[in-house]
Amino acid sequence: MLEKIKAVIEREGLIPEGARVVVGVSGGADSVALLHILCKLGYELTAAHLNHGIRGAEADADEAFVKTLCKKLGVEFVTVKTDVPALASEKGISLEMAAREARHEFFRTFAPVRIALAHHADDQLETFFLRTARGAGSGGLSGMRYRQEVGGLMLVRPLLDVRHVEIIEYLKKNDLAWREDVTNADETIPRNLVRHQILPALGKLNERAAENLLRTMEILRDEDDFLSATAAMELDELHAKPKAIQRRIVQHWLIEHGTTPNFEAIEKVIEFATETDGTKALDLEGLRVVNEYGTLKVGQASSLSGQHGRLSYIRMEEGRGILRGDWQASVSLAKVAEREVTVRAPQPGDRMNPYGMEGSKKLQDIFTDLKIPKAQRTHWPVVECGGEIVWIPKYRIARGWALKNDTEPAFHLYASKID
Numbered sequence: 001m002l003e004k005i006k007a008v009i010e011r012e013g014l015i016p017e018g019a020r021v022v023v024g025v026s027g028g029a030d031s032v033a034l035l036h037i038l039c040k041l042g043y044e045l046t047a048a049h050l051n052h053g054i055r056g057a058e059a060d061a062d063e064a065f066v067k068t069l070c071k072k073l074g075v076e077f078v079t080v081k082t083d084v085p086a087l088a089s090e091k092g093i094s095l096e097m098a099a100r101e102a103r104h105e106f107f108r109t110f111a112p113v114r115i116a117l118a119h120h121a122d123d124q125l126e127t128f129f130l131r132t133a134r135g136a137g138s139g140g141l142s143g144m145r146y147r148q149e150v151g152g153l154m155l156v157r158p159l160l161d162v163r164h165v166e167i168i169e170y171l172k173k174n175d176l177a178w179r180e181d182v183t184n185a186d187e188t189i190p191r192n193l194v195r196h197q198i199l200p201a202l203g204k205l206n207e208r209a210a211e212n213l214l215r216t217m218e219i220l221r222d223e224d225d226f227l228s229a230t231a232a233m234e235l236d237e238l239h240a241k242p243k244a245i246q247r248r249i250v251q252h253w254l255i256e257h258g259t260t261p262n263f264e265a266i267e268k269v270i271e272f273a274t275e276t277d278g279t280k281a282l283d284l285e286g287l288r289v290v291n292e293y294g295t296l297k298v299g300q301a302s303s304l305s306g307q308h309g310r311l312s313y314i315r316m317e318e319g320r321g322i323l324r325g326d327w328q329a330s331v332s333l334a335k336v337a338e339r340e341v342t343v344r345a346p347q348p349g350d351r352m353n354p355y356g357m358e359g360s361k362k363l364q365d366i367f368t369d370l371k372i373p374k375a376q377r378t379h380w381p382v383v384e385c386g387g388e389i390v391w392i393p394k395y396r397i398a399r400g401w402a403l404k405n406d407t408e409p410a411f412h413l414y415a416s417k418i419d
Contacts, residue, residue, distance in 0.1 A: 001170045005037050005158050012146040014156040015114055020044045021156075022110045024103065025069075027062040027179035030118035032069065033167045034159055036176060038116060039073050046076040048115075050106050052084040052099050055183070062179050080106050096189070105324075107153050108396075111356035119144055119157045121214055122164040125202075126194045128217060133190075135263060137247070139228075142221035151369070152357055163210070228252075238273050246270050257298050257374050259287045269296070287373050298374055314343050314381055314393075315414040321406050326394045327417050331385075331401040333409040341385045341411070345378060352389040353399040366395055383413060 009015050023038060025031040025047045038045055049066045051059050063079055070077035082105075088098035107115045124143040131140040148155045159167070171178060187193045202209045227248045238246055250269045254261040261269075265284050272282045276294035283289075290297045323330045350363040367377045372394075383391040390398045393415040403410055 001162075001166065002037060002040055004161070006041055008146065008161055009041075009156075009158050012156075014147055014158055015043060015116075018044075019114060020046065021114050021116050022046045022048050022107065023075075023116045024107070024118065025049050025066050026181075027066045027069075028118075028181060029171055029178040030120055030159065030164070030167055032176055032178045033170050034116060034118040035069070035075065036073065036174065037170075038158070039075060046078055046110065046113075048106060048110065049077070049079040050099075050103050051079060051081040052102065053081060054084055054095060054099070055181070058182070062181075065177075065179050078110075080109075082106070096191075104151060104153060108151075108356050111152055112154065112358055115153055115155050117155055117157050118159055120159040120162045120164055120167060121210075122195070122199070124160060124217060125199060125210055125213060126191050128213065129194045129198055130190055137263070138220045138224040141217065142224050143217045145221070152354065238270065253296075254284070254287070255371065256368065257287060259284060259371065259373065272296075313416045314383065316341060317412050317414075319410050319412045320408070321410060322403055323410075323412055323414075327415045329391045329393075329397050329413045330403055330410040331390055331397055331413070332403055333411045335401055336385055336411045339386050341383065341390075343381050343383055346380060346382050350382065350389065352392065354395070355397050355399050355402055357399070363389075363392070366392060370394055381415060 015021055021038060021043050023031070023035050023045055025035050026049070035045070035047055047066060047070045049063055051063045053059055055062075063081075067077050067079070082102040084095060084098045084102050087102060088095050091098065091101075093101075127143050128141055144157060144160065146157055146160055148157075170176075183189065184192060185196075187196055199210070202213075206212070227244060230245060230248075238249060241249070247266050247270070250266045250273075251261050254265065254269065259265075261284075268282060268284070269289060272280070272289065272291055273294070273296055275291055278293065280291045281288055282291070287298065318333055319330075321330065346363050346367075351360040352363060352366065353360050354366075363382070364377075367380065372380060381393055382389055388398060390401050391413055
């Protein structure tokens with residue numbers, strides 16, 4: 001197992017030599033195995049455990065278990081407690097999605113190090129069936145990547161080639177205990193239904209079915225990478241290209257303009273692009289596509305009509321504590337030092353030094369990462385102090401402006417939400 005994982009890490013370039021790795025450890029079998037393997041391979045590790053508060057005393061027991069394991073292995077242990085059920089209720093999202101957001105927010109406190117996650121081959125198979133049921137192209141059906149950048153986080157998955165049964169065998173061979181999450185047996189959760197019903201049935205159909213499907217996913221990944229590299233970003237002469245390339249070009253073009261396209265939206269744009277008579281508009285979610293005699297452009301989205309080109313209102317006040325969320329933030333009052341804090345529109349060439357990252361980043365790239373429509377970008381509020389951009393709503397504060405603790409004097413910023 002150690003040789004297998006070491007080979008994957010080196011082949012995929014997952015962990016640079018001498019780098020510290022943060023390992024997401026829940027206490028379950030997969031993450032315990034990953035922590036133990038990386039420790040045996042000699043990497044410098046920090047174990048990050050999120051106490052999600054979903055199972056009460058059981059969640060606290062998970063935290064205590066991981067803490068004890070880390071002490072035994074000589075690994076640094078860091079934990080945080082988040083009320084994930086409250087977060088899910090507040091945002092109107094599933095517990096699974098809320099837990100994912102909470103984990104990523106926790107992981108950002110360690111950025112820019114590599115975050116190692118314990119996703120394995122069975123997770124890939126489950127993802128395939130879940131995405132198939134929802135409808136997906138080659139990108140979705142190809143599953144998770146060994147290395148993935150998400151919102152400024154670099155996630156690495158060294159166990160993607162390993163089946164769950166191999167992980168259990170490794171744990172038993174090394175006399176390692178783990179925690180069982182009782183919710184994993186709840187088949188009202190779609191992923192659990194796939195795990196307990198569909199995958200066993202697949203094995204009855206063909207004992208090599210899982211292996212064959214994983215190979216198919218690998219082929220889809222390679223083909224998806226090829227299509228992405230082949231598809232130019234221009235829409236010129238769209239219909240002279242094969243349909244697969246047409247879809248990929250339109251998909252990239254819509255993402256570049258700040259929307260998340262589904263199959264129906266992509267097909268609508270392809271058909272819309274064939275019209276060459278006069279000027280017409282196509283409204284998608286949050287975006288208006290304008291066809292001027294066969295040339296596609298992005299117009300003002302109908303959903304933004306209430307903004308009238310004005311900056312979002314931002315309220316400022318002194319206080320204590322750290323505000324969290326897309327539309328509010330806290331910066332160090334001492335750093336402000338009675339200097340004027342202003343709100344302005346983005347300017348060409350603007351750059352920011354994001355908290356948790358090294359170096360600076362173009363605002364243009366930040367807006368692209370956030371998938372903010374271009375129609376909104378010219379009026380997106382930028383908070384500045386002393387000639388430095390200190391906060392961009394829906395993104396993060398600047399490096400060097402964070403509070404050291406919840407009791408330090410703070411300068412609170414509240415932005416009115418842009419729909």
